Amino acid sequence: MDIRTLHYFIQAAKTLNFTKAAKECYISQTAMSLAVSKLEDEVGCKLFDRSGRRIRLTAAGMEFYEWAVHTVDSYTRITKAQSTDQPDSRLTIGFSNVYDALSLLPRLREFKKISPHVIIEQRILSIRAMPDALAGRKVDAIVIPPYFYENDPSVNLCILGTFPMRLVVSEEHELAANRSVSIKRLRGYPCAILTYANMQQCEYTFSKHMEWEGIQFASITQLESIEEVFLYILNNDAVAFLPDAYRGLLPRGLVSLSINRCSMNIPFAFCSLKDSGNLPVLNKFLALLQ
Template sequence: MELRQLKYFLKAKELLNFTEASKHLNISQSTLSQQIKQLEEEIGIPLFNRIGKRITLTEAGLLFSEFAFQSVQKSNEGLMMMKDLNKLNSGSLSIGITYALRHLLTKALIAFSRQYPKIKINIVFGTTSELIEKLNTTELDFILTFKESDESDYDYRSLFFSPMTLVVAKDSEFSKLSSIALKDIMKLPLALPAKGYSTIQFIKGILKKEKLEPNVLIEINDIPTLLELVKTGNWNTILTQVSVDDPDLATIKIRGKNMLREATIISLKNMYQKKSVKIFQEFL
């Protein structure tokens, strides 16, 4: 059993198509099929059902995939450990982040890159659910988002707390208020983040608990566009205060319990943390 066979198997499992998997792996389809066939012969059981040009995982394939993933991951961690001995003169970092924490990341990124200019950094913006999914498949080294719960699979590192706010145009009649009750927001025309953003899950949870029904006219999956809509004065929104840094907008703190969000670094538990990851997190 060879490591490359496990990698081939995992890519075929991901795409459920030998042709597409071979393209992603930059090998011929015949090579991929041959290697997976050899793997199946060695373990003595089929990993895929082959139905014409379609493939599906067998029960054995599903069980074997966890072993294969752990083996490949441990191998990658071993390589990372060796690269760390190179005193950060090479290597890469992949960081996932939600829109609200972009300013924090930018400052840390500039400072880190000045000190370690040879580290290649990949930044991925997305919703919390999208980023968690990428973290689970080890596409990202860690993510920056708001904490929703404590789950045993992850390590959490708290950064700061930010209050939930009503966001309005700067010339809105509400812009001079220092705070507002959640029930008073329900009457206003609202544009809110779409499903997938941790903020909307947080808001919906509180509204459900308080038995409140908001006047939501627009849902949108792009925060910059959402803020542009609010600037017109036709709509208002609810976001963490740290999300808003625009002179044409005003934020009013929402009164009530549990109106603080915790900005957090999230990484996979029991996964080797590269030296560059640890240092970047210190910059954060």
């Protein structure tokens, strides 16, 4: 028995409808039914009467409901006090690269001023590892384009900004002397893109957009770290499409150019679980972002 299971039971007892309760708890109806059945096995009695068309609480269920509400309320008060007052409260955020981490630094410094007791941890994770780190509660949030979570009701998305795509080339590239480049001039170059989600879908979407623009690259290479993209550009006389947010963070030897008549842009979001165990700290930080 754990607090999450008690939350599930309380919601089921309030709605007397496992489907509605599951929706409120952002889980499937099957998961809700299994959680309640396991809880009944653990306490050794039926908490719900399922014999009629509608479920209802048994006498034992009503008694257990009162105890569960009291227990969860007490737990919430204690954890909220600890999260708010204890000197070891933490906010752990995952990023795919140090450049994304630096982009959020001004907000984190602002948060530190109003919450000096909170220890802020910024972790650099591989793009593939970020969703698992969030789901496994190894981090409180991740900063990533929101495509992976667009249809996930368990994740809270706070859009940080939408950035137009810019062209990045080496200083020695023949296009580097231009302040802006027509997208038609990119035909025939090897191209690198930074992938943030499903790799196959990412390349398909990018290729379709380029096809719509009338561009055919010599090749399209997907890379999972921004550092790999930078090295690929320098070593292969290639071009890369990167969000405008990286413009001021490019290493020596690379330049960023605007692309004429290019409608491509990419959003970034602060993604966190709606049932996170660190909600008091998370909500305080989210208030600064919104």
